[in-house]
Amino acid sequence: MINIINDMLSFSFMQRALIVGILISLCASLVGVSLVLKKNSMIGDGLSHVGFGAFAIATILNVAPIEFALPIVIITSFLILRINENSKINGDALIALMSASALAIGTFTISITKGVNTDINNYLFGSVLSINNSDLILSIILSIIVIALYVLTYNKIFAITFDETFAKSIGIKVELFNVIFAVLCSIVVVLGMRIMGSLLISSLIIFPTLTAMQIVKKFKSVVITSSIISIICFVVGLTFSYILETPTGATIVIANLIVFVIFWLISLIKSNVKAK
Numbered sequence: 001m002i003n004i005i006n007d008m009l010s011f012s013f014m015q016r017a018l019i020v021g022i023l024i025s026l027c028a029s030l031v032g033v034s035l036v037l038k039k040n041s042m043i044g045d046g047l048s049h050v051g052f053g054a055f056a057i058a059t060i061l062n063v064a065p066i067e068f069a070l071p072i073v074i075i076t077s078f079l080i081l082r083i084n085e086n087s088k089i090n091g092d093a094l095i096a097l098m099s100a101s102a103l104a105i106g107t108f109t110i111s112i113t114k115g116v117n118t119d120i121n122n123y124l125f126g127s128v129l130s131i132n133n134s135d136l137i138l139s140i141i142l143s144i145i146v147i148a149l150y151v152l153t154y155n156k157i158f159a160i161t162f163d164e165t166f167a168k169s170i171g172i173k174v175e176l177f178n179v180i181f182a183v184l185c186s187i188v189v190v191l192g193m194r195i196m197g198s199l200l201i202s203s204l205i206i207f208p209t210l211t212a213m214q215i216v217k218k219f220k221s222v223v224i225t226s227s228i229i230s231i232i233c234f235v236v237g238l239t240f241s242y243i244l245e246t247p248t249g250a251t252i253v254i255a256n257l258i259v260f261v262i263f264w265l266i267s268l269i270k271s272n273v274k275a276k
Helices: 002-008 012-037 042-061 065-086 091-112 120-125 133-152 154-162 164-169 174-196 201-212 219-244 248-275
Strands: none
Touching: 002 219, 012 042, 012 133, 012 154, 012 174, 012 201, 012 219, 042 065, 042 091, 042 120, 042 174, 042 201, 065 091, 065 133, 065 174, 133 154, 133 174, 154 164, 154 174, 154 219, 164 174, 174 201, 174 248, 201 219, 201 248, 219 248
16 A cells, blocks of 8 residues: 555656645635534535636636636625625525536536637546646645634634624624635635536535534534544545546545545444433
């Protein structure tokens, strides 16, 4: 097994994928806790589809995908927050509408453009081969920003996650921190799409939190446990995708699914033991 890992890491693209993936997994698990607890986990899915459309347009325009997609996804996250607060449209319906529209725009744009060699599966399901050195540097910088902002605003995020009314009553600028959190989500989604793809990145946000919540209940414990689970599942998924020559994103999701089932069974057994 050690020889296989050494062989895997002898390739520069696998080294880049490992570094970027660990950072993204950590960031995704951090924002995922609040999204799941606030029952807003589908926001990540909606933003990833918007990112797909932006990536497709960036390819046609021959510009850097991440730099092009990031501001578009951030603006979209602001719109979701604003429309959700002031519109009669249901939040889930709004996200579904934007997801379908963005996917349609991305697919339509690629299909009608001639002379561009684009594998749409790389956008939908991700590809470790798509990560270049500039993506690596940008991902490291943005991931550090996400982690730093999360740590600095941890207490505010904790308060807003459970009770926005109480948070306002103690002087927290809820609207401001919701905007900051939306930016963090947007960064995680755009960066994660390079490996996981637009259809699978939301799983990196949701699975670790749901898994951690099977065995721990305190907010801080869930954050720490989900971060560990997310990183381990990514490394295991990446390794087995190399060994089995399977799609990286799908293999990582399956690793997360297996761990979730194991933790769920452990939780179920503990509950039955206590009941007796």
